Amino acid sequence: MLILAASACRNEVTAPDSANGLRLTVAVTHAELQRGQPDTVTTTLTNTNLHPVTLSMGACELLPYVTDATGATVFPAGGWVCILSIRVLTLAPGERYTSTVVWETAGFAPGVYSARATFSMEGGRLVAAPVSVRLNG
Numbered sequence: 001m002l003i004l005a006a007s008a009c010r011n012e013v014t015a016p017d018s019a020n021g022l023r024l025t026v027a028v029t030h031a032e033l034q035r036g037q038p039d040t041v042t043t044t045l046t047n048t049n050l051h052p053v054t055l056s057m058g059a060c061e062l063l064p065y066v067t068d069a070t071g072a073t074v075f076p077a078g079g080w081v082c083i084l085s086i087r088v089l090t091l092a093p094g095e096r097y098t099s100t101v102v103w104e105t106a107g108f109a110p111g112v113y114s115a116r117a118t119f120s121m122e123g124g125r126l127v128a129a130p131v132s133v134r135l136n137g
Contacts, residue, residue: 019124020053022053023045023126024044024046026041026128026130028041028115033105035136037105040103041066041102042098042100043063043098043100043128047093061120062119064099064115064116066116112133112135114130114132115132116131
């Protein structure tokens with residue numbers, strides 16, 4: 001039986017970017033861009049173990065987001081809305097699981113932003129080191 005429900009996902013810092021042989025990173029296509037130019041935010045979970053890893057996780061498992069200079073989440077506006085479900089992911093040694101989203105910057109003021117990501121799984125949460133993005137006017 002599969003149970004589904006809607007839930008808002010939060011971006012709480014609760015763990016480092018690596019644990020138990022898993023490493024979470026976030027990257028952007030452009031570290032500096034003009035307002036209105038889209039940027040691609042890529043989040044990658046890597047199994048650095050010498051053995052396969054099987055993870056139980058929900059639909060909000062790998063979440064990229066962007067914060068402004070005050071730390072407020074500006075993308076996605078209002079946070080992610082996810083369907084609560086349980087899924088299993090097996091990563092072979094060295095295998096990567098990647099998620100990519102496009103950040104449309106047209107509605108944002110010039111300034112420095114941070115691309116961030118979290119990964120939630122049964123028994124824990126990883127938080128990627130942030131990457132700075134300069135948005136010019």
